[in-house]
Every structure is written in structure tokens, then in C-alpha cells.
Amino acid sequence: MAKAKLTNEQKALNRKKYEDISSPKNKIIVKFNCLDKTKRYLKSEGYRYTESYSFKEDRAMLYRKYNNWLKVTSTFDYLNDNTLEMGTVWTIQSL
Numbered sequence: 001m002a003k004a005k006l007t008n009e010q011k012a013l014n015r016k017k018y019e020d021i022s023s024p025k026n027k028i029i030v031k032f033n034c035l036d037k038t039k040r041y042l043k044s045e046g047y048r049y050t051e052s053y054s055f056k057e058d059r060a061m062l063y064r065k066y067n068n069w070l071k072v073t074s075t076f077d078y079l080n081d082n083t084l085e086m087g088t089v090w091t092i093q094s095l
Contacts, residue, residue, distance in 0.1 A: 029070070029092045031078050038072055038090040069095040
């Protein structure tokens with residue numbers, strides 16, 4: 001049984017879908033409830049602190065490991081998925 005060949009249009013669509021899926025643009029990696037736990041996790045992964053940006057309640061820090069950059073931001077969100085308690089949640093995003 002012979003394989004059906006893909007047209008150029010189908011190949012282009014498949015390539016675009018693969019690039020969209022494989023690009024880690026602003027992908028949220030981990031969420032923490034405590035800044036100390038966040039820093040401990042980043043240190044164990046080998047990331048180093050680089051810069052900090054703060055304005056009023058918005059806080060962001062940049063960490064770096066070779067050419068990989070991570071942004072740590074604070075947001076007011078639910079602490080757990082199971083409860084309705086809200087507080088400061090630290091999210092790690094890849095840049």
C-alpha cells in the first residue's frame with residue numbers, strides 16, 4: 001500500500017503548527033506561593049539573578065542561565081486550585 005504524498009500547502013500548515021507548538025514564548029513553567037521557594041528552585045536549576053524591575057505592586061525579576069532567560073513576576077491570584085484563598089503568587093515564565 002503506497003503512502004499518500006502531502007501537498008506543499010499541507011506541508012506548510014504542518015510546519016507552521018509545529019513552530020507554534022515548539023516555541024516556548026512566554027510559557028509559564030512553575031507557580032509558587034512564596035518568594036523564598038521560588039529563589040531556591042531557580043538556584044537548584046542553575047539560574048543566576050540578573051535584574052529587577054518594580055513599580056508599586058508590580059514586581060518582576062530576571063534570571064539567566066547561559067542564553068535562557070526567565071522572568072519571575074508577582075500576581076494576585078488563587079493560592080491553590082482547591083480553595084478560594086487569594087494572595088501573592090510568583091510565576092516563572094520563559095522569555
